[in-house]
Amino acid sequence: MNYTVTHRTAYRYRGRVALCHNEAMLMPRETAWQFVPECRIEIEPRPALSAERTDFFGNRVLYFAIQDIHQTLTVTVTSQVTVAPRPLTPDLPSPPWEEVVQLIREMPELNAMEARQFTLESTFIRPGDELANYALPSFTPGRPLLEAAFDLTRRIFAEFTYDPHFSTIATPLTQVLEERRGVCQDFAHLAIACLRSLGLAARYVSGYLETLPPPGAERLIGADASHAWLAVFIPGLGWVDLDPTNDCMPGERHVTLAWGRDYADVAPLKGVMMGGGAHKLDVSVDVAPQPR
Numbered sequence: 001m002n003y004t005v006t007h008r009t010a011y012r013y014r015g016r017v018a019l020c021h022n023e024a025m026l027m028p029r030e031t032a033w034q035f036v037p038e039c040r041i042e043i044e045p046r047p048a049l050s051a052e053r054t055d056f057f058g059n060r061v062l063y064f065a066i067q068d069i070h071q072t073l074t075v076t077v078t079s080q081v082t083v084a085p086r087p088l089t090p091d092l093p094s095p096p097w098e099e100v101v102q103l104i105r106e107m108p109e110l111n112a113m114e115a116r117q118f119t120l121e122s123t124f125i126r127p128g129d130e131l132a133n134y135a136l137p138s139f140t141p142g143r144p145l146l147e148a149a150f151d152l153t154r155r156i157f158a159e160f161t162y163d164p165h166f167s168t169i170a171t172p173l174t175q176v177l178e179e180r181r182g183v184c185q186d187f188a189h190l191a192i193a194c195l196r197s198l199g200l201a202a203r204y205v206s207g208y209l210e211t212l213p214p215p216g217a218e219r220l221i222g223a224d225a226s227h228a229w230l231a232v233f234i235p236g237l238g239w240v241d242l243d244p245t246n247d248c249m250p251g252e253r254h255v256t257l258a259w260g261r262d263y264a265d266v267a268p269l270k271g272v273m274m275g276g277g278a279h280k281l282d283v284s285v286d287v288a289p290q291p292r
Helices: 097-106 108-121 129-135 145-159 173-179 184-199
Strands: 002-027 032-045 049-054 058-067 068-085 203-207 223-236 238-242 254-260 269-275 279-290
Touching: 002 032, 002 203, 002 254, 032 058, 068 254, 097 108, 097 129, 097 145, 097 223, 108 223, 129 184, 145 184, 145 223, 173 184, 184 203, 184 223, 203 279, 223 254, 223 279, 254 269
Parallel strands: none
Antiparallel strands: 002 058, 002 068, 002 269, 002 279, 032 068, 049 058, 203 223, 203 254, 223 238
8 A cells, every 4th residue: 555644743832832842753774575665754843953863772763952932833744645554463373472572581682682681561551460370361372472472462452441531641551440441552552561561572663544534524634643552572474563453464555654762762742842832733644645
């Protein structure tokens, strides 16, 4: 699938901002299944300084600073993205999950060593017994890891309610688990925490999902949204993506933006400023299919 992805973020401040420093993680990354031939960024007011870098996880990050007094900030990123089908299916053979836990701990190979960092506690994910206990019905002794992980995300899809009014970025996972509700970010964090609680490696993936209109309805510009899912490390298969919000393995409708240990590593726009006071934030996302 070919897409034009437009992500617009607009801040309106109550007071005047004298100076701000920001980092934007809004440029889709290239992978074995995703090609990004063009990415344009428009920032208003015009930055005095800007520079692109690649972070520790290989994500594209744009730093910019605005030194003029302003009361609005608008960042619009327009990307041309081609997403190819992925060759993975839930029934592919994979090692028993207990064997993978041991391999990640002991293997000296670079891939396993890299995966170890994704078994640890991070800003929004704290592994624990309660999370391990929720995962264990899926992780019966000797069960292949891919089959078990897919079963875990399927249970989250079936047992949790999508509720955009329930949580914020600060809502603890224990509350999400207790109330059985949340949004895609919560479900991705929950699945990752469950896997890490068993000693497995899992990472957080941010991106976009093309949303299709109801039958007979026109597609609304800007009606799409940012999305989040996870990837689990499986020796022999590499990193395998799973989407608990939609009970699927991501495919051509999923556009990958960035990945890290959790949301804190891939926040789309963050920074510091002098002044401003209270603010209003508007975000719109459009994932528009283009001719092949």
